[in-house]
Amino acid sequence: MTCEQLRDSYELYSLGLLEGEERHEVEAHLARNCAVCQKYFKDALAVNTLFLSQAQEVVPPSRLRRRVTSSVGREGAVWTWVAALAAACALIVALWLSLEKRTADGQLANARLTLQQTVAERDRLEQAFTFLNQPETRQVNFGQGQPAPPRGNIFLNPRIGVLLIASNLPALPAGKAYEMWVIPKGGTPRPAGLFQSGPQRTAMNILSGPVDSNVTVAVTVEPESGSPAPTSNVLFAAGF
Amino acid sequence: MLTRLIPVSVALALLQVGLRFKDDSDLARRLKTRDAGAMRELYDRYGRLVYSLILRMVRNSAAAEDLVQETFLRVWNRIQGFDAERGALGPWVLTVARNRAIDYMRSADGKMSAGALELDRLEHPGRFCDFEDRALSLDRARRLKDAFEKLTPHQKTVLELAYYEGLSQTEMAERMQQPLGTIKSWVRSALKVLREQLTEAAAV
Numbered sequence: 255m256t257c258e259q260l261r262d263s264y265e266l267y268s269l270g271l272l273e274g275e276e277r278h279e280v281e282a283h284l285a286r287n288c289a290v291c292q293k294y295f296k297d298a299l300a301v302n303t304l305f306l307s308q309a310q311e312v313v314p315p316s317r318l319r320r321r322v323t324s325s326v327g328r329e330g331a332v333w334t335w336v337a338a339l340a341a342a343c344a345l346i347v348a349l350w351l352s353l354e355k356r357t358a359d360g361q362l363a364n365a366r367l368t369l370q371q372t373v374a375e376r377d378r379l380e381q382a383f384t385f386l387n388q389p390e391t392r393q394v395n396f397g398q399g400q401p402a403p404p405r406g407n408i409f410l411n412p413r414i415g416v417l418l419i420a421s422n423l424p425a426l427p428a429g430k431a432y433e434m435w436v437i438p439k440g441g442t443p444r445p446a447g448l449f450q451s452g453p454q455r456t457a458m459n460i461l462s463g464p465v466d467s468n469v470t471v472a473v474t475v476e477p478e479s480g481s482p483a484p485t486s487n488v489l490f491a492a493g494f
Numbered sequence: 495m496l497t498r499l500i501p502v503s504v505a506l507a508l509l510q511v512g513l514r515f516k517d518d519s520d521l522a523r524r525l526k527t528r529d530a531g532a533m534r535e536l537y538d539r540y541g542r543l544v545y546s547l548i549l550r551m552v553r554n555s556a557a558a559e560d561l562v563q564e565t566f567l568r569v570w571n572r573i574q575g576f577d578a579e580r581g582a583l584g585p586w587v588l589t590v591a592r593n594r595a596i597d598y599m600r601s602a603d604g605k606m607s608a609g610a611l612e613l614d615r616l617e618h619p620g621r622f623c624d625f626e627d628r629a630l631s632l633d634r635a636r637r638l639k640d641a642f643e644k645l646t647p648h649q650k651t652v653l654e655l656a657y658y659e660g661l662s663q664t665e666m667a668e669r670m671q672q673p674l675g676t677i678k679s680w681v682r683s684a685l686k687v688l689r690e691q692l693t694e695a696a697a698v
Contacts, residue, residue, distance in 0.1 A: 262682040270593075270612045271662045299622065300629035301688060303585040304638045305657050306547050306592055314545035314562065315555075319537055322563050326533045326570045
């Protein structure tokens with residue numbers, strides 16, 4: 255078919271409605287970049303546009319504008335969401351790491367404290383062993399044969415000090431502690447250390463340093479901060 | 495004087511296509527840069543026209559709103575293939591809008607797969623360029639409307655079936671229970687009348 259014979263086909267073709275052989279003819283002409291057919295095609299597009307623009311005008315709802323413009327803004331919104339999500343994830347990770355670090359720090363602090371306590375206990379036991387192992391150490395027990403009072407042993411070594419090992423200690427009132435005193439013959443009591451009893455109502459207290467060999471060792475209940483002189487009755491005492 | 499020839503609403507709609515055509519190159523350039531403000535402007539120029547066309551075709555306001563959104567999204571997503579210097583946004587946007595409505599109607603009839611690819615090919619943005627300066631003028635729009643009013647009822651019907659319902663001539667023949675030859679005759683004679691009116695406008 256000639257270009258002119260196809261003149262009436264371009265509107266339907268550009269609407270996608272041309273069928274069969276006619277459609278193939280039009281496509282063949284357009285594929286040749288024939289200037290005439292290209293013009294007919296553009297003219298047909300213009301006719302179609304003018305025709306379609308004559309649909310009776312209806313005002314769209316105002317929400318449609320928002321809907322359309324927000325939907326094309328989705329591209330940015332997606333990235334905003336991604337950024338927000340990433341920030342949220344980062345925050346969660348940071349919080350988690352922070353909590354983890356705090357937990358680890360806490361565990362580390364507890365471990366250090368336990369280690370310090372263990373080391374201190376070991377040192378005290380070593381000290382106690384030293385007391386027991388020294389030939390000049392003397393021992394005096396107290397509370398033996400009595401059902402309720404505290405009982406135990408006091409070890410004195412004039413060169414290295416006094417070791418107290420007690421059991422069956424009475425429960426302490428709140429804010430109170432046991433205080434050991436070293437009382438020279440004819441002298442005033444000298445503070446020799448504060449201590450608490452353990453869960454088994456036992457305790458060990460050590461006074462390090464040279465001590466007179468003829469002293470009395472006594473224990474009273476005092477305020478936790480200690481007292482310069484005994485303020486309560488003697489709980490137990492042992493003389494050397 | 496214009497308002498005595500065509501309704502004000504139609505005149506405004508035509509203004510959207512005719513008078514703003516020359517400004518579209520700048521708008522197209524901004525759309526290509528993913529300027530969301532340009533998208534709002536595109537909707538302000540063509541939103542009412544697109545909605546009116548789609549509603550005329552699908553006759554369902556909820557579906558029309560969906561299809562309008564789909565139309566502008568498609569334009570937004572395919573704008574990179576549009577020639578901002580030589581292209582005409584109006585014809586392209588209207589073609590995309592019509593195709594969305596046709597697609598919707600065909601899918602409702604279970605015929606979506608039959609023409610979806612063809613419609614997709616025909617609305618390629620590269621096709622909508624190099625229009626003559628006056629091709630989409632208001633005067634030509636008015637002349638086309640006048641020419642349409644002069645058509646016979648059968649001629650009007652076949653054009654409306656083609657443009658607004660997307661029926662091929664074979665489908666029109668079935669719908670109108672007329673021989674295919676008769677349908678073709680009505681279509682071609684109707685288009686010839688329209689074209690001649692527009693050609694006269696161009697010659698004035």
